[in-house]
Amino acid sequence: MSPELIGVLGTVAVIVLFFLKIPIGISLIIVGLLGTTLIRDWSVAFAQLGRTPFDTSSDYSLSVIPMFILMGMVLSYTGMGQDLYRAVDRWIGHFRGGLAMATIGSSAIFSSISGSLNATTATVAKIALPEMEKYRYKPGISTGSVAAGGTLGILIPPSVILILYGILTMEPIGELLISGIIPGILQILFFIITIAILVRRDPFIAPPRERKASLSERFYALNKTWPFIGLFLVSIGGIYLGVFTPTEAAGVGAFGALAFALLSRKIDWQKLKGSFNEAVRLTAFILLIVIGANLFGQFLAISRIPVQLTSYVGNLELNPYIILVLILAVLFILGCFIESLALMVITLPIVYPIITELGFDGLWFGVIMIMVVNIGALTPPLGISVYVIKGVAPDVPLNTIFRGVVPMIIAMIACVVVLIIFPQLVTILPDLMN
Amino acid sequence: ACGDTEDVQQEADATSEEAYDNLIVSHFQPGNHPLQTEVLDGLNEDLEEQTDGRISMEFYPSNQIGDADSQYDMAVTGEADVSLSVSGYSAGRFPLVTVMELPFMSESAEHASEILNTLYEEFPEIQEEHHDTNPLFLFSAEPAQIMSRDHRIENPEDMEGLRVRSPSPLGNELIESLGATPISMPMGEVYEGIDRGVIDAAMVPFETLYNYSFYEVVNYVTVGDFAAQPFFSVMNTETYENFSDSDQEIIDDLTGTELAKEAGSVYDADGEVGVEMAKEDGVEFIELEGDAMSPWEEALSPAVQEWIEEREEEGYPAQEIYDRARELEEELS
Amino acid sequence: MDRVISKLNTGLLYVAQIALLIMVLVVTFDVLGRWIFNQPITGSVEITELGFSMVIFLSLAYTHLKGEHVSIDFMIDKLPEKGRLIADSIINVVIVVLMGLVAISLFWYAQRLFISNTVTGDLGLPIYIFTIISGVGSVAFALTALLLSINYIKKGG
Numbered sequence: 071m072s073p074e075l076i077g078v079l080g081t082v083a084v085i086v087l088f089f090l091k092i093p094i095g096i097s098l099i100i101v102g103l104l105g106t107t108l109i110r111d112w113s114v115a116f117a118q119l120g121r122t123p124f125d126t127s128s129d130y131s132l133s134v135i136p137m138f139i140l141m142g143m144v145l146s147y148t149g150m151g152q153d154l155y156r157a158v159d160r161w162i163g164h165f166r167g168g169l170a171m172a173t174i175g176s177s178a179i180f181s182s183i184s185g186s187l188n189a190t191t192a193t194v195a196k197i198a199l200p201e202m203e204k205y206r207y208k209p210g211i212s213t214g215s216v217a218a219g220g221t222l223g224i225l226i227p228p229s230v231i232l233i234l235y236g237i238l239t240m241e242p243i244g245e246l247l248i249s250g251i252i253p254g255i256l257q258i259l260f261f262i263i264t265i266a267i268l269v270r271r272d273p274f275i276a277p278p279r280e281r282k283a284s285l286s287e288r289f290y291a292l293n294k295t296w297p298f299i300g301l302f303l304v305s306i307g308g309i310y311l312g313v314f315t316p317t318e319a320a321g322v323g324a325f326g327a328l329a330f331a332l333l334s335r336k337i338d339w340q341k342l343k344g345s346f347n348e349a350v351r352l353t354a355f356i357l358l359i360v361i362g363a364n365l366f367g368q369f370l371a372i373s374r375i376p377v378q379l380t381s382y383v384g385n386l387e388l389n390p391y392i393i394l395v396l397i398l399a400v401l402f403i404l405g406c407f408i409e410s411l412a413l414m415v416i417t418l419p420i421v422y423p424i425i426t427e428l429g430f431d432g433l434w435f436g437v438i439m440i441m442v443v444n445i446g447a448l449t450p451p452l453g454i455s456v457y458v459i460k461g462v463a464p465d466v467p468l469n470t471i472f473r474g475v476v477p478m479i480i481a482m483i484a485c486v487v488v489l490i491i492f493p494q495l496v497t498i499l500p501d502l503m504n
Numbered sequence: 505a506c507g508d509t510e511d512v513q514q515e516a517d518a519t520s521e522e523a524y525d526n527l528i529v530s531h532f533q534p535g536n537h538p539l540q541t542e543v544l545d546g547l548n549e550d551l552e553e554q555t556d557g558r559i560s561m562e563f564y565p566s567n568q569i570g571d572a573d574s575q576y577d578m579a580v581t582g583e584a585d586v587s588l589s590v591s592g593y594s595a596g597r598f599p600l601v602t603v604m605e606l607p608f609m610s611e612s613a614e615h616a617s618e619i620l621n622t623l624y625e626e627f628p629e630i631q632e633e634h635h636d637t638n639p640l641f642l643f644s645a646e647p648a649q650i651m652s653r654d655h656r657i658e659n660p661e662d663m664e665g666l667r668v669r670s671p672s673p674l675g676n677e678l679i680e681s682l683g684a685t686p687i688s689m690p691m692g693e694v695y696e697g698i699d700r701g702v703i704d705a706a707m708v709p710f711e712t713l714y715n716y717s718f719y720e721v722v723n724y725v726t727v728g729d730f731a732a733q734p735f736f737s738v739m740n741t742e743t744y745e746n747f748s749d750s751d752q753e754i755i756d757d758l759t760g761t762e763l764a765k766e767a768g769s770v771y772d773a774d775g776e777v778g779v780e781m782a783k784e785d786g787v788e789f790i791e792l793e794g795d796a797m798s799p800w801e802e803a804l805s806p807a808v809q810e811w812i813e814e815r816e817e818e819g820y821p822a823q824e825i826y827d828r829a830r831e832l833e834e835e836l837s
Numbered sequence: 838m839d840r841v842i843s844k845l846n847t848g849l850l851y852v853a854q855i856a857l858l859i860m861v862l863v864v865t866f867d868v869l870g871r872w873i874f875n876q877p878i879t880g881s882v883e884i885t886e887l888g889f890s891m892v893i894f895l896s897l898a899y900t901h902l903k904g905e906h907v908s909i910d911f912m913i914d915k916l917p918e919k920g921r922l923i924a925d926s927i928i929n930v931v932i933v934v935l936m937g938l939v940a941i942s943l944f945w946y947a948q949r950l951f952i953s954n955t956v957t958g959d960l961g962l963p964i965y966i967f968t969i970i971s972g973v974g975s976v977a978f979a980l981t982a983l984l985l986s987i988n989y990i991k992k993g994g
């Protein structure tokens with residue numbers, strides 16, 4: 071068998087193992103091990119099997135992950151999510167559909183300290199869903215806005231997936247994180263506009279509220295959001311100004327969150343233990359996948375597929391934008407079936423060289439790719455956000471949740487299109503950094 | 505499969521894996537780095553030609569099949585047939601090649617590479633630290649200089665209290681013995697570090713003026729050839745031993761000191777461009793020569809003594825190696 | 838067996854959490870030290886890296902015990918209950934074998950690092966010790982999978 075053929079079969083095998091419920095990281099390791107044995111030798115494969123997992127797990131730039139996660143966990147365990155939601159509600163809750171908009175807004179702020187989609191979705195779902203139910207919002211719009219807001223968790227920095235993109239492609243992590251800011255804000259606007267349109271078309275899905283909060287009430291509530299904003303400014307601002315490396319920003323951010331939680335007595339021993347416990351578990355599950363991804367990526371590299379495919383696509387006489395759209399369409403379809411992290415790690419070694427060969431900006435593509443795989447988090451059969459929401463609101467039928475996110479998906483696609491037409495929106499902030 | 509009936513054999517063997525060895529060559533630089541496009545590619549062409557295509561190389565740049573600090577181990581295990589990286593990335597593994605990291609040992613990368621490779625040939629102890637592979641050539645980057653934005657550094661005292669980016673663990677000791685604080689920082693962050701005052705100076709080679717655009721942020725360069733960084737390029741032992749004697753000879757002839765010098769000159773070429781750009785930009789170069797040098801030698805000699813003593817205690821002929829290196833520094837310059 | 842493995846995993850998890858706390862403290866005080874006192878912490882990068890390896894390997898098993906390693910279950914979950922339990926049991930056997938191999942490979946790597954005397958640059962910490970700890974974490978992961986596999990069979994039988 072030629073190495074290329076082994077590479078193709080290996081890629082198929084990974085997907086088969088995924089569907090056999092073998093954990094994603096384990097599937098990737100199995101195929102990496104067997105594939106390398108076939109192309110090279112078993113002694114080579116076992117040397118890699120020991121070295122790569124250890125090297126990956128002691129990689130300085132990856133060590134930002136547990137610390138950013140810890141920062142998010144500590145603040146969500148302090149119960150500050152509630153205050154945050156109230157505060158945003160005071161400001162925009164009186165518009166028609168205002169609670170749904172407040173859900174997007176508080177997701178956005180929570181995202182600024184959370185690196186993960188699941189953490190953002192779960193936290194905001196727990197707070198916002200009961201509130202919207204109280205005001206008799208239709209389940210479609212309430213769950214739809216929570217699911218949409220959750221996707222901001224990995225677009226607005228910090229974002230674990232953007233960090234991984236940097237690791238896998240060697241794009242600079244600090245600049246990647248910064249490049250998510252404007253697209254994140256744009257996405258927020260698109261979601262809010264979508265809600266406004268939905269409410270205009272069918273006012274009954276979101277009954278109006280009776281009264282506007284006074285200005286003093288508003289500012290009083292706003293005061294509660296400062297730890298989020300403060301930590302965001304310190305960690306991401308520090309990266310932007312070049313004061314910190316991303317790892318240092320994460321460490322200082324986690325320390326700041328801990329210090330705030332302890333000093334304000336918003337966290338007790340149990341909650342403190344809980345946030346550490348959850349942070350290391352999330353890290354373990356993400357890193358098992360990354361370890362698998364690296365082993366699988368090394369196997370793909372020696373199969374020569376990425377090199378061959380890159381030169382093949384490079385020689386196609388097609389408009390680069392057509393190839394880009396084709397790649398995004400494939401990612402979109404795969405994203406419906408494969409968990410977004412796993413999707414990124416198996417496709418990036420192949421896709422990234424092609425994209426850069428076509429002359430597209432690697433940072434820009436990172437943001438675009440994350441927005442596309444994000445959509446997969448909202449679609450059946452594997453829409454992870456939808457299942458998280460289902461976990462929080464067991465009474466709402468899955469179908470209703472899936473239908474509720476359709477307009478949000480359209481908003482996300484629209485946002486991707488805008489960013490393809492105006493790539494400067496992604497690249498201007500990282501460019502200004504230098 | 506190599507032998508007298510070569511011509512007849514060759515066609516038959518074309519499909520068998522043994523006859524044609526496509527060496528997996530892994531290194532830590534990007535694929536467009538001259539270390540690949542000039543040095544390794546050139547070696548590949550010569551190999552292909554002289555072995556009638558029996559041996560050729562397939563490149564895996566940018567650490568894509570293993571980390572920069574695992575490249576040596578990859579050649580030990582056979583994950584790579586040939587690997588190339590920085591010796592210092594595997595701290596503790598090569599206690600003797602670090603002699604090149606001591607101050608004033610060389611004046612250019614080519615010079616340093618020739619010294620290092622000669623030391624390797626002369627001292628069985630340096631061969632012994634590479635015993636688990638078959639070294640092709642050891643070489644070196646340019647010696648590091650001290651670059652700063654705000655501080656004009658001429659005497660060791662000018663270093664007092666400065667935060668200085670260190671090139672290596674041994675560099676830490678040099679910086680400390682000058683009364684400065686060593687800072688470990690990836691090269692990619694040094695530009696901003698200097699620009700925003702996170703560090704006051706950096707111990708880096710000329711090449712960084714160009715490759716990392718330091719000429720834009722630096723105003724003073726103190727030229728003292730403080731520490732050079734040794735590199736290795738090694739072949740898996742089994743891979744090497746599986747070649748016929750005549751092919752081994754071809755490999756031996758194509759590698760060694762000459763190739764090491766060529767690899768070093770890649771860094772020198774970038775260094776020259778960097779110096780040129782910096783001069784155009786008005787950067788001041790402070791050359792430490794003659795009398796200006798002695799206070800530096802005095803200030804740094806305890807660190808050198810410590811290097812020697814530590815290794816002598818471990819049973820290495822460190823004094824002898826150091827003295828010979830200084831001798832070669834004169835001889836080969 | 839349930840008890841022993843659950844105790845083992847909880848113990849390792851504590852160490853992982855302490856390692857994470859140390860990482861946060863070292864990074865923070867390194868930054869503060871550098872900015873305020875002109876005195877960074879020597880070896881902060883390598884402490885962070887080695888601490889990170891412990892965070893990961895010592896919590897892999899516990900995470901598996903909690904069923905949190907992501908897998909795609911919607912196909913297997915279409916099977917009848919008995920089939921599902923058998924499938925889950927087999928999946929765990931696969932994990933036992935694989936993590937066993939990972940552990941052996943890690944110990945082999947540790948041996949190479951030990952023989953070649955590879956240490957960290959700034960503090961000279963022997964790296965093989967952390968590679969062995971990672972191997973121990975992998976063994977715990979394999980044992981946990983073994984336990985789960987047996988439990989699934991018991992439930993199915």
Ligand code: NA
Nearest residue numbers: 181184223228
């Ligand atoms: Na975020």
Ligand code: NA
Nearest residue numbers: 236237240241
């Ligand atoms: Na990177």
